[in-house]
Amino acid sequence: MVYDGHVHTPFCPHGTADPFEEYIEKAISLGLKGMTFTEHAPLPYGFTDPTPEQDSGMKSEELLPYFETLKQLQSKYKHQITINIGLEVDYIEEFERETRELLDEWGDYLDDAILSVHFLKNNEKYFCLDFSPEMFEELAEEAGSISKVYEAYYKTVEKAILSDLGVNKPKRIGHLTLIRKFQKKFPVEKTYEETVVHLLDLMKRKHYELDYNGAGFSKPLCKEPYPPAWVINEAVKRNIPLIYGSDAHSVKGMAQGFQQLYLANATTSPSLLKG
C-alpha cells in the first residue's frame, strides 16, 4: 500500500478524537507516500440529517478551521509524506444545487475529494442506508423489499455520477457497494451485476476513480471490501483507477481491509499507487 485516499479526522462528529499527527505518523510508519483526509462535508443547507444524533457531517463553521489545520500539516510534513486535502461529499437527491454551492465556495481548498451516497429518498423521507441494521430494515419495509432498496441505491449512485455539481465535483466515487454493509443480515438473491457494470461504464466514460474501500471487511455483517472482487475485475478491465481507502475513523482503523483486497490484477494497476 502506498496511498490511502479515504481517511477521517478529529473533525468527524461521529468518529474519534484521534489527532491528525497520529494518523500521519501511522501513515508514515506504514510506508505510505501520501494520503487524503476526506472528512464528511457539511450536509447541504436545508437537509435534515435522519440519524439520531444528526452527526453525519461536519458543521459548516468548522470547514475553514479544518482546511487551515490541513494546510499547516501539509507543509509541516511535506518532506515525509504528501498530504492531500479532501472531503467526502454526500450526493443527496434533490439537494444538488446546495451541494454545488458548497463545492463552488470551498473547491479552491480541495486537492482531492470523494462523492458518496449514504442517504436515500423514499416517499418524501430520507434514510441513512448505512447507519444501523435497524434503519436499513425500516427503509426496506417502507420501500417494500430489500431488493427495492438496492435498486434505489444504485439508481441514486447513477444520479450521483451524472449530476452536475460544478467544476469542483469530486473525481472519485466512494464505496460503490455500501448498500451491502448489512448483507449478512439482509441478503439478496440478485447480484445486480448488470446494474453495477453499467455504473462502471458510466464512471469510465466520465473519468471517475473508484474508492477501493477496505472498511466493509471489518464490518461484521458485511465481511467484504467495497466493492467485492468481481467488481474490481470489471473495473480493472475498464482501466478505472482504483484508490485504496481505509475509511478509518480512528488511527487503529488505518490500513483496515487492505490485506483482504483483491489485488491479483489490481497490483499491476499503477492507479493503486495514486498516479
Ligand SMILES: [Zn+2]
Ligand atoms: Zn463517517
Ligand SMILES: [Zn+2]
Ligand atoms: Zn462514507
